[in-house]
Amino acid sequence: MTIKKTWWKEAIGYQIYPASFKDSNHDGLGDLNGICEKLEYLKDLGIDFIWITPIYASPNVDNGYDISNYQEISEIFGTMADFDLLLAQAHAKGIKVIMDLVINHTSDQHRWFIESRKSKENYYRDYYIWEDGRVDGPPNNWTSIFGGSAWELDQETNQYYLHVFAKEQPDLNWENPKVQHELFTMIQWWLDKGIDGFRVDAISHIKKLPFSNNIVDNPLEAYTNAPGIDVYLKALRDVVKKEDILTVGKANGVSAHDALEWVGEEGYFNMLFEFEHISLWSTGEEQGIDVLKLKRALTNWQETLNQKGWNALYMENHDIPRSVSTFGSDQVVFWRSSAKALALTFMLLQGTPFIYQGQEIGMTNMPFHSIHEINAVDTKNFYRNMVNTGVTPERALDLVRKSARDNARTPMQWDSSKYAGFSTHKPWLVVNPNKSYINVQDELADPDSILNFYKEIIRLRKAHETLIYGSYRLFLKDHPQLFAYQRKLGNDRFVIIVNLSCDFATVDLPSNIKFEEWELILNNLDDGPLQQHTLFVPYEARVYRKKTA
């Protein structure tokens, strides 16, 4: 069976976190015109579409994920005219534009919520989820993903409203057909503008369990992939899933098996951001990753969706620390090779690769010195809760430093100047001091840079359909250091072998594999040839192609 070909399967995506990408108006915050300035850079990198995290009107409690007007651009990023210009300029360069769609919740400053909280009789009351409390507090024991109860008491009507995220992000009531109608009309409005797709935020949370369920083990259970969600998702699918439109759902709590219903021909989206491999990120004291678990997680998704769906491939986003720091190594000796090894590991799997801004130059975690340098609402909550329960501020900072989302949100490092070429004004978030050697300008000029390696991988993927549509097969399943897999289409075969550890690794090829028949296509370190018994140095990564007879 052959896989149906579409543009979004062949494309390379790039995630832009606009506040930290490029500041064009010198206020220390990135903006839409800043993105326009860098389209040529993205084109040169080989990017086919950008996903921009929310740029809508917002009080910015959760950096744009708290929307107060879906059809307005936040003044910190520009105007609707700036957006139209960006869309036109991106399209003129052959770059498509994917918007973030945040429809599990709004801001508490959205007109609907301002009305909703006014009285129980208000027309907008049922746009959100309101409940009476119990004698001793909230309606049940559900907790928010950002810490604390998921219910907030509103004095005005003495009822609680539900918020899966911050209390300033009340959850929309999808049970109400009027809510669905409003959201779907808004979605159509953006599609009519000519955008090319949506990354759909927090979509596995739109259905909740009955409120009589007190949660015992997993707090997410109350509102994640709850039975009956399919009804809402089908309604959404009929609006967003159109020929040529890319849809990617952020589906926390959806297993590979469940995903078969979510993606594929009849599915709700084209692809999903799965959470299985990302949950292996070591945010504790230790460095590195359990390679066996990583292979198991990624292989599970590759095999389960094979021929039936499609994968979104990613190693980073704005919610998780930098991959090279948590998954590879940011020590100078291994930084370059491990960033390249990670790139090869994920970019040539079957699926659509998403690169997160700065990943292509190997940006690392930030050595935060104080909680005041951190902006993310969840991190500040966790820190405060720890300090309130007696943890020393130093220890609390140590605990949040490695897991803070702001590690990935520091300004993009364009050059080595004071504010990394991101702005001429002091940026909203601290600049990583390693801009002195990790920056676009230097890496463009260095043929051996991480940036140029990304370009090579992208060129390679685009030149061979096998690396896009070919089947996936894991080799060396039980090897604790090497991730080795094959991509095959007809007789064309590639093998990718990556040492994901900071130790030497050896491999004995099975006797039916004749190393003379394989040609080295791409590697990150100039080390020995492939032999029946081969040594891989730390973070060495190679791509081979079977020679044609």
Ligand code: NOJ
């Ligand atoms: C997921 C987004 O990626 C994250 O940044 C945000 O805080 C939550 N959804 C809430 O919208």
